[in-house]
Amino acid sequence: xxxxxxxxxxxxxxxxxxxxxxxxxxxxxxxxxxxxxxxxxxxxxxxxxxxxxxxxxxxxxxxxxxxxxxxxxxxxxxxxxxxxxxxxxxxxxxxxxxxxxxxxxxxxxxxxxx
Amino acid sequence: xxxxxxxxxxxxxxxxxxxxxxxxxxxxxxxxxxxxxxxxxxxxxxxxxxxxxxxxxxxxxxxxxxxxxxxxxxxxxxxxxxxxxxxxxxxxxxxxxxxxxxxxxxxxxxxxxxx
Numbered sequence: 394x395x396x397x398x399x400x401x402x403x404x405x406x407x408x409x410x411x412x413x414x415x416x417x418x419x420x421x422x423x424x425x426x427x428x429x430x431x432x433x434x435x436x437x438x439x440x441x442x443x444x445x446x447x448x449x450x451x452x453x454x455x456x457x458x459x460x461x462x463x464x465x466x467x468x469x470x471x472x473x474x475x476x477x478x479x480x481x482x483x484x485x486x487x488x489x490x491x492x493x494x495x496x497x498x499x500x501x502x503x504x505x506x507x
Numbered sequence: 508x509x510x511x512x513x514x515x516x517x518x519x520x521x522x523x524x525x526x527x528x529x530x531x532x533x534x535x536x537x538x539x540x541x542x543x544x545x546x547x548x549x550x551x552x553x554x555x556x557x558x559x560x561x562x563x564x565x566x567x568x569x570x571x572x573x574x575x576x577x578x579x580x581x582x583x584x585x586x587x588x589x590x591x592x593x594x595x596x597x598x599x600x601x602x603x604x605x606x607x608x609x610x611x612x613x614x615x616x617x618x619x620x621x622x
Contacts, residue, residue, distance in 0.1 A: 415586075426609075428612075433515070433614050433615075435550075435596060435612035435613050435614040438610075446579065476556060482512070483550055485551075495553045495556070496551075496553075498551040499550050500548075501550050
């Protein structure tokens, strides 16, 4: 079974702190994604990566950065957390085939910024 | 750009009732269409998918047909169970995208099935 793990299920941080969210997948997938999930808005793509050291902005990249130094690991960084970044963060991975492959999701990290 | 619209919830049903969740999309190319499900406390998992017009995806008693003429991908189940209580997301993937298979999601529909 494909497994996508995220470093924390729940996280509480203070405004201005630097926050790291880690995601690891065990299926040698090329693509990895970070989404945030908010009620009524569905999932919105923050960043994605299609190879090691490669990254592309998604729909809402402002206030976030990412790092992919190894194929299995994709990190989301909040340089200076703000209260409007309180959300559920979901990581996903997929293999590279145009448009038809399944994305596999981790369990999510619920981040609260006070 | 691409977009997905699905009915807002919550949808509350009794066990063994018929479930329909409407989903319509806007896309410039010929997208693949997906339904994902999120059970309480879990991440999303693929429920079913269809990759071309008139394809029918099915899984766990759920079905959805890719209707290009109405740009729709409605989810149906004939007899729901309490264990079907979850949030359901419709999504599309544009194979003409620059890299990877980015998904565009609808807002999600919460379904609650009562015994």
